[in-house]
Amino acid sequence: MSDRKLLAKQKALVTGANSGIGEGVAIALGQAGADVVVNYVEGDAAANAVVDKIKQFGGxxxxxxxxxxxxxxxxDMFDRAVREFGTIDILVNNAGMQRDSAFSDMTLEKWNKVLGVNLTGQFLCARAAIREFLRRGVVPSVSRAAGKIICMSSVHQVIPWAGHANYATSKGGIKLMMESMAQELAPKRIRVNGIAPGAIQTPINTSAWDTPEALKSLLTLIPYGRIGLPEDIARAAVWLASDDSDYVVGTTLFVDGGMTLYPGFSTNG
Structure with missing residues (x-):
């Protein structure tokens, strides 16, 4: 990370921030100068460890x-964030989960659970953040925007994924929800964008990279030849949350090593 505090004076909330991509993003926002609410649903010790790391950087x-x-x-979470920090300037809608199943065997519980967390959860958090952004308005000494929302999606907002229909559906929904919010809220100086990670080395997908055989198979899908790290996503999130990207509105930034280039066609298919 740069020594320049791109997010000085800003207050951020990151959902699902005690592991994986969310942990990396929360720490990077803290390094960039933001105060951070570390949301999580289970794993108290891991969440506290993220807070400790942010405090080590002076945040x-x-x-x-x-x-x-x-x-x-x-x-309740947003009420506490505003009570503790005064406001929220940045929301990173990161919380997500998988409940994989063949389509014919998928239970309604698995469908609803994934859509509830991945899509409805982003709606609920974005709505709460937007209400705070509209209440406060632009504070030029803090940011050129009234607020920034980053919706964490996936390459599977465009790539179908057999055996994961609930997950892919949630990510496709995130894409159009993000774009619709961005269109509606841009006149209010609220910037909404998305990040679509490819294969990232996190606990949610351990089986895809934890053996040499699995990693070799995975790398055939990644033209750049390496698996991504949470830090790759974190750097993109800091930029999208900062005034350096002030003219970026309603865009999904793919951070995927080229996975969406359909590498199977690189030798004429």
């Missing part, structure tokens, strides 16, 4: 346990 951070698919818990 302020708190944990808040909440299930983003529950409206009342989201409301």
């Amino acid at each position: 302020n951070a708190i944990t808040h346990k909440a299930d983003v698919s529950h409206e009342d818990e989201v409301g």
Whole structure:
């Protein structure tokens, strides 16, 4: 990370921030000068460790346990964030999960659980953040925007994924929700964008990279020849949350090593 504090004076909330991509993003925002609410749903020790890392960089951070698919818990979380930090300038909608199944065997519970966290959770958190952005308005000494929302999606917002229909559906929904919010809110100086990670080395997908055989197979899908790290996503998130990207509105930034280039066709298919 640069020594330049791109996010000085800003207050951020990152959902699903005690592991994987969310952890990397929360720490990077803290390094960039933001105070951070570290949301999580289970794993107190891991959440506290993220807070400790942010404080090591001189930032302020708190944990808040909440299930983003529950409206009342989201409301309480944002009320506390505003009470503790005064406002929220940045929301990173990161919380997500998988419940994989063949389509014919998928239960309604698996469908609803993934859509509830991945899509409805992003709606509930974005709505709460937007209400705070509109209440406060632009504070030029802090940011050129009234607020920034980053919706964490996936390459599977464009690449179908057999055996993961609920997950892919949630990510396709995130794409158009993000774009619709961006279109509606840009006149209010609220910037909404997305990040679509490819294969990132996180606990959610351990089986895809934890053996040499699995990693070799995975790398055939990645033209750049390496698996991504949470830090790759974190750097993109800091940029999208900063005034350096002030004219970027309604865009999905793919951070995927070229996975969406359909590498199977690189030798004429």
